[in-house]
Amino acid sequence: MPRIWIDAAAVLLAATLLGGCATSKEKLLPHGDNTMLDIWHQETGGSAGGGQxxxxxxxxRQGLRRPLVEADVQAAPGVQARYTRTAQNEIYRQFHRLPNPDLVMYVFPHLAGTDPVPVPGYSTVFPLYQRVQYAMPGERVEDY
Structure with missing residues (x-):
């Protein structure tokens, strides 16, 4: 029984493939007397017709255009200044550094080396985080 289904599917597939090859190009893609340039002019309103x-x-295009009003002209320098690098913009950082507290560690007196040499006690300072972390623009940077 399964052999009959496989044979039927193979015959159906072969008939479909051969039917696709039997169609002519002119029937599928009719070719008129217009060139691509003629079609372009017709669709974009060029010299060869296409007035509508x-x-x-x-x-x-006119719907997308609008005249500049006086408020737009007055606001333009302020809007453009936000994107211009100035001394004031360089001082004011957009990405603030996040706090990185210093830790103080006390090292007790000890003996060090292959010949035990006494080392006196001392204090050392190191940052809590290995790298400097930065806040995203608008993120809270006040003292935590």
């Missing part, structure tokens, strides 16, 4: 398409394109 040109009008629609012009209307769409």
């Amino acid at each position: 398409a040109a009008r629609q394109l012009l209307d769409a």
Whole structure:
């Protein structure tokens, strides 16, 4: 029984593949007298006709354009200044350093080396974190 199904599927697949090869290119992709340049001019409103398409394109462009009002002209330097590097912007950091407290460690007097040499007690300071950590813009950086 399974052999019959396999044979039927193989025949159906072969018929489908051969049917696809039997179609002509002209039937699937009809070719007119227009060149690509003619089609381009028709769709974009170029010189070869397409007056309606040109009008629609012009209307769409006009909808996107708007005149600058006086408020936009006055606000432009302030908006652009935020993206310009100045001495004030360089002093004001956007990424602030996060606190990295110093730890103080006391080393007790001890003997060191292959010949036991006495080392007096001393204090040393090292940071809590190995690397300097930075806050993201807008993240809280007040004393924790």
